[in-house]
Amino acid sequence: MNRNYDNQEFWRWTESRWENPTVSLEDANHITSGIDVGSVSSQAVVVADGQIYCYGNMRTGSNSPDSARNALRHALEGTGLTEDRIEYCIGTGYGRVNVPMADRTITEIACHARGANLIYGNDLRTVLDVGGQDCKAIRCNEKGKVTNFLMNDKCAAGTGRGMEVMADMLSVPITDLGERSFDIEKEPRPVSSTCVVYAKTEATGLLRSGWDVNEVLAGYCSAMAERIFSLIQRIGVEERFAITGGMAKNRGVIDRLVRIMDIEPMTTEWDPQIAGAAGAALFAHTLVEKGKGRDGEGK
């Protein structure tokens, strides 16, 4: 989405890439990749024998094939690894049917659970993924297999897009928003949590009545947290618990959510947005290992 704004683009978040120094490609039997093209961000993860080798996380452009290509190029940048050495590639996410290098596609729910299992370990039982245009609560077993899930993809309340709208409206860069929401004297009441349009109207009124921008941010972050909590509560949380997706980087929402839930989420050094792509790459690895790769019977 190339949204053009006259001023600064407050919704812009930081892209990332990472390369694993401990994995050597020399001895790797299989190199596979997963590409997750979401509505707002796209990730590519390359795994060598089931270990994350490198990843790239970028904004989705107006065109899904290019977004997929760019994410993979970003991941491979400077590694010396070339695309032709990747044995198998799986596409996932909202734009998965438009990943040109994908050998097959798998839904993002399955990929998320599988990827989170790798990132957070076998003890993980509940994954909350808050992405750009949806919010999913996934229950999974010790193998990272989905046992149940719930999803909101109909309404922007409680998604990253809702947060972008607020960042733009209040002219606060989305990356600073979480910190600033705690720079207040007293926690205000949450604003409307049902609809972003109503929340915007309410926020405008609050600003006019003398609320500080940070207080409005706090009220909005609480509303988001409540909204996300209502989804995850419906499916029930079994420990251990982790949060993935872009919203995992927003302290303003996550700290408040954790306070309501009273469960400490697991943490990671990796970018929490890569879970889907990591899961896709792992599925690709399993297929290749079973001889169901490009030359195998699976094709």
Next chain:
Amino acid sequence: MDQRITAGIDCGSKTTKCVIVEGNDPIGIGLTSSGFDIKEAINRSLNDALCASNMDRECIERIGVTGAGAGNTEIVDIEINEIRAMGRGAVHFFPGATTVVDVGAEMARTARLSKNGNVEDFAMNEKCAAGAGAFIEAMSRALGVPLEDMGELANQSNNPIPMNAQCVIFAESEVVGQIHANTPVKDICRAIHDAMASRIASMIRRVGPMGTSDDDIVVMGGVALNTGFIEALKRELMVERLRIPRHPLIVPAVGAALIAREEGSD
């Protein structure tokens, strides 16, 4: 006929409307943006309506208020429920009305009326702005087409395309996607109005069965001024005619003024 002069005020989320009614006729209208201070908006709209009707404040016997801002001011004699006000106003302009639809900036309401004009059932959007004027406003911003031109453009299109997003915020992204895909602007406009009409139509169906020949559907609220929406709603409901009052914005305010008079102490 009761010739007492009363005023009706309707505080919407966006616009506050005031109407002075004498006998059966609205004699003065005041419209003002609701802004943040509702009390102030109520006073301003009343003063404007008094000016327009060349009346003094003392001439007004009773004031009825309806809408989101009711209960905010001391000048009011009677508070009237929004659904009742819109029903009463609709029957005043169209005595045979059976179904009433009010689509405002952030609210949409439908009501089914009995033969004597009482509300039998109603439905409204409570949690989501998708079926309200804010939807078309947001899309007009995304398209860069002035709001007033949206309906006209939609009516030029003969090519219905589906719109997947229900949420205002997601629909904005979808519209941007359509612009990138070089879909003609008039077709996007039509898709926007079709989506909106389908939501309102389902709200109409929730209050009662449609399709008998004596159905008389009155559409009011700011969105009733949008011809693209009206045409889309006709298609969606498969009806030939919808009743649009000359001033669709002020109908609930007229209803409030009439109820204030009818229920006034003699």
